[in-house]
Amino acid sequence: MNETLSLGRIAGIRIGVNWTVIVIFSLILLGLSTVQFPALFPELDVATAWIAGTIAAIAFFASLLVHELAHAVVARRHGVEVDGIVLWLFGGVAKLRGDAPSPRADLHIAGVGPLVSLGLGVGFGVLAWALVGLGVRGIAVGVLGWLALINVVLAVFNLIPAAPLDGGRILRALLWQVRGERTSAAVTAAKAGRVFGVGLIGLGLAQVVFVPGPGGLWLVLIGWFVTAAAGAEEQQARIQQALAGLRIRDLMTPDPVTVHPRVTVADLLDGYVLRSRFSSFPVVDEFERPVGLITLNRIRALAPEQRATTPVEDIACPADELALAGPDEPLTSVLPRMGACEDGRVVVVHDGRVVGIVSPTDVSRMLQVADLWDRHPEPPHSASDPRQQR
Numbered sequence: 001m002n003e004t005l006s007l008g009r010i011a012g013i014r015i016g017v018n019w020t021v022i023v024i025f026s027l028i029l030l031g032l033s034t035v036q037f038p039a040l041f042p043e044l045d046v047a048t049a050w051i052a053g054t055i056a057a058i059a060f061f062a063s064l065l066v067h068e069l070a071h072a073v074v075a076r077r078h079g080v081e082v083d084g085i086v087l088w089l090f091g092g093v094a095k096l097r098g099d100a101p102s103p104r105a106d107l108h109i110a111g112v113g114p115l116v117s118l119g120l121g122v123g124f125g126v127l128a129w130a131l132v133g134l135g136v137r138g139i140a141v142g143v144l145g146w147l148a149l150i151n152v153v154l155a156v157f158n159l160i161p162a163a164p165l166d167g168g169r170i171l172r173a174l175l176w177q178v179r180g181e182r183t184s185a186a187v188t189a190a191k192a193g194r195v196f197g198v199g200l201i202g203l204g205l206a207q208v209v210f211v212p213g214p215g216g217l218w219l220v221l222i223g224w225f226v227t228a229a230a231g232a233e234e235q236q237a238r239i240q241q242a243l244a245g246l247r248i249r250d251l252m253t254p255d256p257v258t259v260h261p262r263v264t265v266a267d268l269l270d271g272y273v274l275r276s277r278f279s280s281f282p283v284v285d286e287f288e289r290p291v292g293l294i295t296l297n298r299i300r301a302l303a304p305e306q307r308a309t310t311p312v313e314d315i316a317c318p319a320d321e322l323a324l325a326g327p328d329e330p331l332t333s334v335l336p337r338m339g340a341c342e343d344g345r346v347v348v349v350h351d352g353r354v355v356g357i358v359s360p361t362d363v364s365r366m367l368q369v370a371d372l373w374d375r376h377p378e379p380p381h382s383a384s385d386p387r388q389q390r
């Protein structure tokens with residue numbers, strides 16, 4: 001889910017909204033201002049109802065943000081990089097780069113979200129209760145009461161043990177702890193997610209038939225999203241399973257052709273690109289240390305008349321965006337980093353020097369080999385695992 005608009009950073013974590021957030025914000029605002037608040041407080045005038053609805057809707061999204069921030073902060077504390085938080089149609093997503101290092105960390109990162117929502121719910125509830133104690137009646141109590149309720153509902157819904165909900169991640173962490181293995185735990189949590197998603201769709205369709213109003217369609221939409229996301233997680237877990245045990249050196253292309261940052265794009269084309277079979281070239285300094293990566297896609301994006309005057313370093317993927325890995329790193333821990341530069345390549349570095357490169361094609365070829373191996377009717381036990389060979 002990509003951000004359409006950036007809201008800046010909180011605690012160093014990038015916050016953004018996707019345009020679809022307008023849909024859910026409008027639905028909540030409309031529901032509160034024109035249906036729920038007027039029904040609870042019949043004496044309420046139209047303007048006050050809209051103001052109260054706006055405050056409640058904004059506070060709801062702030063609550064969502066706090067929930068996601070909790071995930072992000074705890075993830076970072078466990079050494080998992082955070083790309084940022086995006087609010088969208090179905091709430092919020094904290095985008096984590098990579099997996100939790102242990103079942104315990106997985107549990108903490110997932111569990112803190114519902115815990116924070118529950119805390120917010122109780123907090124708003126106590127405030128509402130205190131206002132009532134002070135003799136305040138009316139819309140202020142209504143807003144606080146609704147915020148208390150919606151946060152508790154959010155906590156409970158998120159605890160349903162089905163991926164991609166927090167409860168699914170908690171289930172994954174617990175199974176991981178019990179089985180001592182993450183992949184099958186993730187597959188089980190994802191399967192639970194698919195069952196739950198299909199159930200939601202069924203429930204929604206039944207509601208569409210028997211209950212008038214848009215509520216059923218909304219359930220169908222959420223169910224569809226849960227099913228799709230759970231399917232994607234299951235696939236990802238299976239990929240990780242297929243690639244488990246592989247190290248970067250097993251699939252990297254060794255000794256790639258490297259290029260100096262001051263070489264012009266024209267010279268790169270004549271001297272390197274047309275004379276080699278590579279489509280990407282690590283940019284290195286005089287000590288062979290990586291300072292960037294240049295790919296055919298990036299060369300293509302440059303106007304041909306500028307090639308003679310533009311040095312490679314100007315259009316290369318810069319060093320701080322470069323995905324680096326050691327030759328002995330497990331492939332599965334490097335995969336999440338492969339999206340860093342848009343071309344999805346990883347530069348392999350040993351003792352500070354560039355020794356290889358891994359492209360998405362290398363990974364997909366390895367996946368096909370792994371798949372062939374898994375479907376082999378009689379694995380030749382005497383032979384070494386082909387996945388271990390280059």
Ligand SMILES: [Zn+2]
Binds near residue numbers: 067071158166
């Ligand atoms: Zn959550």
